[in-house]
Amino acid sequence: MKADYSRLAAKTLQDVPADVRKAFFKQVKFLERNLMHPSLHAKKYDESIGLWQDRVNKTGAFIS
Numbered sequence: 001m002k003a004d005y006s007r008l009a010a011k012t013l014q015d016v017p018a019d020v021r022k023a024f025f026k027q028v029k030f031l032e033r034n035l036m037h038p039s040l041h042a043k044k045y046d047e048s049i050g051l052w053q054d055r056v057n058k059t060g061a062f063i064s
Helices: 007-015 017-034
Strands: 045-046 053-055 061-063
Touching: none
Parallel strands: none
Antiparallel strands: 045 053, 053 061
């Protein structure tokens, strides 16, 4: 799997604290290698269009 970022996502990532951005890219690497990696807590968000939800840390989630 390869992650692809929208313009809004790229802009948003510029505005988040460095530690959150670092955690985000760490989780994306796990996502690209193994969707079922234990630290991802990934789950289907919208099965009809293949959208998945994951979290970066205990408080923040992202949708891929």
